[in-house]
Amino acid sequence: MKEENPVLFVIFGGSGDLAHRKLYPALFQLFQKGQLDQHFAVIGTARRPWTHEYFRETVQSNLHEGTAEQQAAFAAHFYYQSHDVQDAAHYVILKKLIDTLDQKYQLQGNRIFYMAMAPALFGTIAQYLRSEDLLSHDGFSRLIIEKPFGHDYASAKELNDAIVSTFDRDQVFRIDHYLGKEMVQALPYLRFANQMINASWNHEYIDNVQITLAESLGVEERGGYYETAGALRDMVQNHIMQVIAMLTFPEPETLCDQTIEAAREQVFTHLHQLSEDEVKAKFVRGQYGPSADGQQIGYRQEEKINPQSNVETFVAGELELDLPQWQGVPFYVRTGKRLLEKKTRIDIVFKKATSNLFGGESLAAPVLTIEVEPESGFIFSINGKQVGTGTQAVLHSLKYQLTDADQQLVPDAYERLLLEVVRGHQSNFVQWQDMAGAWHFVDKIRQAWEECDCPDFPNYTSGSMGPKAADDLLAKTGRHWIYQG
Ligand SMILES: NC(=O)c1ccc[n+]([C@@H]2O[C@H](COP(=O)([O-])OP(=O)(O)OC[C@H]3O[C@@H](n4cnc5c(N)ncnc54)[C@H](OP(=O)(O)O)[C@@H]3O)[C@@H](O)[C@H]2O)c1
Structure with missing residues (x-):
């Protein structure tokens, strides 16, 4: 049966x-379906000052499918x-258009506000939406927020306080598009739909977990933003942490939003917080230089980058969870720009069997690999004859x-997540x-890192x-990255 969702996006x-690049093509997919x-x-x-017509042309020019x-x-x-988001008078005009379209398309008052601009303005927008009466009286009002959500805990809290003073918890959808990826969504199925895997998903059977989010591109035209962020904020704080949560959250009793949120919160409240010495021993950072053949420039030569910049474009580290199930299991994470190839994958390295039945040779460690992108699937490497x-x-x-054929059915992450917001499902968003x-x-x-000498x-x-x-980092414990590129 066809699912119609009356809604206005602002x-x-x-x-x-x-x-x-992302939102209009994703909405188009929802329209096509x-x-x-x-x-x-x-x-x-x-x-x-665009016209409606010009806007429609720009939207259409970014659609690469359909007739x-x-x-x-x-x-x-x-x-x-x-509309200038800092000008109260502009919200009055916007409200008139919202009301007109609500009538014209019979939208039942349902509204989704998407903050696709600088986070410094999110609080201002949220406050004007309430003070100028743009929130719905008879339908739903939901707010979607993009990264970067702050640049540290204090700024993120300030931003959050500004938003939650206007919107209730269940109205706010913080997007992390990794949560919309097919193979990340597949993780709970892999874990909880297989008793064999579920029973071995702990420190007794797992030696270590490796997560690689490698990008082949450099900073491209986003140098200005990247100089204020770096790989730690841009990739580790959000995407890598969300992947870890999907890998480790305790089995929830149901799949409803609240139980999944509570299960994931367990992970974040039990992240082992590192001391300064532990950071030195367990985290490394890097910055790309030119390629060996001289075809690719280094980070410091990129546009809008300080030629002496010490911003990291690579991070690798080891983290642990203070949860009994994961006691002593290192989670090795790695992300960077201008790496060998674009690749997101997870390697679950199981402990080696202790049997000496097979010629006394040391057996290899079985590995369950979850390929997220560009390939999508599982590879289970197990010992045999x-x-x-x-x-x-x-x-x-x-x-x-x-x-x-399967890939044709996989929605883009934004398409999936936008539909979740329309449906009001919170479980794939960041609390x-x-x-x-x-x-x-x-x-x-x-x-x-700020306490240390300048990195080399x-x-x-x-x-x-x-x-x-x-x-x-891994070699000192006798381990190695399973994915070598
Ligand atoms: N691009 C991506 O792939 C991507 C991915 C993840 C997250 N993000 C985040 O999403 C946000 C938007 O990124 P973007 O790449 O789309 O940036 P962008 O291309 O620079 O777009 C910024 C938009 O904000 C508008 N704007 C700026 N100041 C305004 C004001 N005072 N009032 C009203 N509109 C204003 C700009 O239009 P006018 O100049 O005409 O006002 C423009 O439409 C950023 O926070 C970014 O970090 C982007």
């Missing part, structure tokens, strides 16, 4: 990159309002990969407690897998 920053149909409208707002007729039918639901007359045990791979825990964790690392940057070549120190 996009603050409607002329920007995020809106055009009938999840948005006749009863929806989108208002894009920004300061520049021209389908694109035009979709774009006809788009309206543009020139070497084929032939020998007696050795060797690793065999059991492999499941999404087929091309404030989780964010607070993650900020406390990375603030400790940042503070310890650049310390890895573009196109490599990062600095040698990241390999040493």
